[in-house]
Amino acid sequence: MKTPMADNASRSIVLHPWRLGAALLIVLVVLGRIALQLADVQLLDRKGYAQKANTEINRSILLTPSRGTIYDRMGNILALDVEEQSLYVEPQEIKPENAARLAVTLGAILDVPSEEVLAKLLDTSRRGVLVKRWLKPDVIQKITILNEKGVYLPYESHRAYPQGEFAAHVIGATNSTGMGIAGVEANFDDFLRGTTGVITTEVDGDGVPIWSRQYTKIAPKNGNVLILTIDSYIQHMVEVALSQAIEQHGATGGSAIVLDVKTGAVLAMASYPDFDPNNYADVDPAVYNINPAVGAVYEPGSTFKMVTVAAGLQAKAFDEKTQVEDNGTIRRFEETLANYDQKGHGMITPAEVLYYSSNIGALLFAELMGESVFNQTIDAFGFGKLTGIELPGETAGIYWKPGTSGYTAINLDTNSYGQGIAVTPLQIARMTATIANNGVMMRPYIIQSRCRNGECVNTVPREQGRPIDADVANRVRQMVMKSANHYVNVNQPDTNWLIPGYKVGAKTGTSSIPGEQVYTNQTIGSVAGMAPIDAPRYAVLVKIDRPQDDQFGVRTALPVYRQIMIKLMRYDRIAPDNALVGENQHPGMINGE
Amino acid sequence: MAIPLKHLFPLQQARLRRLELGRYIKFDGGGSYVAMAVLLALMGIALIAQTVRVAETGAEIFQLQKMQTKLTREHKTLMARQAAAQSMKRIEQYAKDTKMIPVQKAKLQYLLLQNDDGQLVVQGMVNR
Numbered sequence: 024m025k026t027p028m029a030d031n032a033s034r035s036i037v038l039h040p041w042r043l044g045a046a047l048l049i050v051l052v053v054l055g056r057i058a059l060q061l062a063d064v065q066l067l068d069r070k071g072y073a074q075k076a077n078t079e080i081n082r083s084i085l086l087t088p089s090r091g092t093i094y095d096r097m098g099n100i101l102a103l104d105v106e107e108q109s110l111y112v113e114p115q116e117i118k119p120e121n122a123a124r125l126a127v128t129l130g131a132i133l134d135v136p137s138e139e140v141l142a143k144l145l146d147t148s149r150r151g152v153l154v155k156r157w158l159k160p161d162v163i164q165k166i167t168i169l170n171e172k173g174v175y176l177p178y179e180s181h182r183a184y185p186q187g188e189f190a191a192h193v194i195g196a197t198n199s200t201g202m203g204i205a206g207v208e209a210n211f212d213d214f215l216r217g218t219t220g221v222i223t224t225e226v227d228g229d230g231v232p233i234w235s236r237q238y239t240k241i242a243p244k245n246g247n248v249l250i251l252t253i254d255s256y257i258q259h260m261v262e263v264a265l266s267q268a269i270e271q272h273g274a275t276g277g278s279a280i281v282l283d284v285k286t287g288a289v290l291a292m293a294s295y296p297d298f299d300p301n302n303y304a305d306v307d308p309a310v311y312n313i314n315p316a317v318g319a320v321y322e323p324g325s326t327f328k329m330v331t332v333a334a335g336l337q338a339k340a341f342d343e344k345t346q347v348e349d350n351g352t353i354r355r356f357e358e359t360l361a362n363y364d365q366k367g368h369g370m371i372t373p374a375e376v377l378y379y380s381s382n383i384g385a386l387l388f389a390e391l392m393g394e395s396v397f398n399q400t401i402d403a404f405g406f407g408k409l410t411g412i413e414l415p416g417e418t419a420g421i422y423w424k425p426g427t428s429g430y431t432a433i434n435l436d437t438n439s440y441g442q443g444i445a446v447t448p449l450q451i452a453r454m455t456a457t458i459a460n461n462g463v464m465m466r467p468y469i470i471q472s473r474c475r476n477g478e479c480v481n482t483v484p485r486e487q488g489r490p491i492d493a494d495v496a497n498r499v500r501q502m503v504m505k506s507a508n509h510y511v512n513v514n515q516p517d518t519n520w521l522i523p524g525y526k527v528g529a530k531t532g533t534s535s536i537p538g539e540q541v542y543t544n545q546t547i548g549s550v551a552g553m554a555p556i557d558a559p560r561y562a563v564l565v566k567i568d569r570p571q572d573d574q575f576g577v578r579t580a581l582p583v584y585r586q587i588m589i590k591l592m593r594y595d596r597i598a599p600d601n602a603l604v605g606e607n608q609h610p611g612m613i614n615g616e
Numbered sequence: 617m618a619i620p621l622k623h624l625f626p627l628q629q630a631r632l633r634r635l636e637l638g639r640y641i642k643f644d645g646g647g648s649y650v651a652m653a654v655l656l657a658l659m660g661i662a663l664i665a666q667t668v669r670v671a672e673t674g675a676e677i678f679q680l681q682k683m684q685t686k687l688t689r690e691h692k693t694l695m696a697r698q699a700a701a702q703s704m705k706r707i708e709q710y711a712k713d714t715k716m717i718p719v720q721k722a723k724l725q726y727l728l729l730q731n732d733d734g735q736l737v738v739q740g741m742v743n744r
Contacts, residue, residue: 100699105692178689185699234674259704598726611726 088217091246287465324534327441524599548576
């Protein structure tokens with residue numbers, strides 16, 4: 024009996040020719056398709072495929088340069104580039120069912136509305152959606168712990184201002200693309216920016232360059248370095264004094280400037296309201312776009328009387344002994360012009376014009392010299408022209424010269440006591456520094472050095488003219504010193520010193536803020552002065568805008584000026600003179616310390 | 617039952633085989649091909665070794681560049697932190713926190729040092 028197995032074994036396999044033919048045909052078809060594909064890849068569309076392969080393998084990777092660092096004169100860093108992580112999401116990689124939970128979690132960590140995050144997570148039409156830039160390390164840690172798919176934390180270059188609001192109006196800020204938009208950052212954008220480099224090489228599947236392959240590299244060129252003339256100690260001291268006064272008087276703002284009178288270097292320049300350049304977008308653009316110390320104008324008021332007196336003495340139109348009669352009010356061109364309190368001081372000399380801050384006296388002395396001499400001196404002091412400081416947005420002010428459309432005959436009278444003319448705080452500071460520097464006017468500058476590839480070029484102080492002689496400057500200084508001292512005790516003038524132990528000059532000014540037609544009842548209080556009088560080193564301007572509790576600069580700006588000056592004297596280790604001390608005064612100390 | 621015993625590798629046989637070995641390495645004119653094959657194999661090995669070395673170096677460069685980037689980042693972050701720590705505002709706060717006192721009346725003294733010509737050469741300030 025045959026077993027089934029034996030039966031099967033004995034059955035022969037019949038291979039029909041048509042089967043063989045069919046198999047052969049299939050093989051031929053497949054081989055033909057492959058041949059066609061090969062022909063397409065290798066011959067017909069060779070370039071296209073080669074290009075696709077190159078695009079996939081070869082990459083040009085941009086090498087971002089580092090923006091140049093900004094230092095103060097002592098080497099403290101004011102602005103530098105750092106790399107911080109930002110949060111990006113890839114919506115395609117996020118499961119829709121997880122999106123809501125992830126949005127709530129990220130929203131809580133980032134302090135961003137979760138609806139906003141959710142919208143980004145679900146926006147599958149986009150790739151690499153930015154959620155928030157430049158996160159803090161603790162936030163990064165929290166997000167990393169989540170270990171969520173589709174969440175990425177790449178590093179991005181970011182401009183950092185480690186000292187926050189410090190000298191913000193001078194330093195300025197950069198926007199999210201790294202472009203300077205204010206201050207030195209804007210004015211020296213090209214210098215600081217650097218040039219982007221590029222590396223062209225083969226990359227692996229993760230996009231990482233294969234360094235064993237040949238590559239071409241154009242190295243990035245980092246931005247150049249700037250060193251400012253700002254002295255951190257003086258700047259800080261000025262900022263503190265100014266901000267306290269603004270708060271105390273409920274003022275809307277203010278500015279303060281300290282100049283080195285010999286060189287014109289700006290040692291401090293502060294203005295309020297200020298801003299944090301790290302978060303400049305949080306404030307009104309008007310705040311960071313304009314540096315009020317150079318870009319905002321005001322009527323200088325009585326501080327301008329220094330120009331009037333200097334002009335007359337320089338032209339020899341009068342001398343220290345010349346007197347005019349101050350009756351408190353006067354009629355000119357059908358207008359009544361008056362002192363601030365409408366009180367007269369009788370026969371007064373130029374020194375007493377400054378001492379009593381007499382508008383009528385200044386007016387009469389200006390008339391003595393005539394409009395030609397007066398306006399020549401105003402022009403020589405650089406009013407109505409840019410100072411040339413390396414800051415953006417500087418304005419020239421408004422000064423109508425004789426013969427121009429805005430000039431009328433009364434301008435001579437009003438300009439003599441600082442009305443009808445608009446100046447910047449820096450222009451007044453420069454004028455004061457010129458008187459302090461024996462009549463030599465130096466260009467104010469903020470950049471001490473420009474450094475390229477480690478080689479620094481210092482700014483050379485530049486003279487801008489000599490509007491008055493050294494002798495005239497010295498005489499005006501003696502006058503403003505007397506003016507300064509009488510502020511301490513107006514009931515018993517000349518018994519005290521503004522800064523005990525030092526000869527300090529100061530002239531206050533209070534100017535009404537003009538409205539559309541008439542002056543408003545809002546004022547700007549200011550002080551300009553220099554010290555030490557015999558060999559001045561510093562010129563200081565302080566301006567307080569719209570103080571609410573007191574109109575007069577002598578009570579709003581002068582205390583700030585005193586604080587700044589006494590600290591400058593100490594900082595410069597200038598010893599006080601024990602002879603220059605009044606009753607109940609202590610050398611080198613001011614009351615309230 | 618008797619078990620036939622046979623030396624598996626008698627010394628004599630081994631010797632004969634060793635003597636015959638020379639026959640196998642006589643290539644009868646094909647020796648140059650073998651040498652070339654060996655040379656090519658060696659070159660191949662060298663190429664592989666070189667490629668491995670280059671790849672290793674590439675990976676090493678990549679790691680070093682990553683480290684450089686990381687260190688540069690950390691350096692800049694530290695510079696920013698240092699600058700923040702050195703800010704006058706922070707220093708003033710440290711001074712207050714450590715109960716330092718400002719200059720006070722009657723405690724401030726100046727040191728004036730003069731040279732032989734009577735010129736002031738040093739001015740100092742002491743808060744006693």
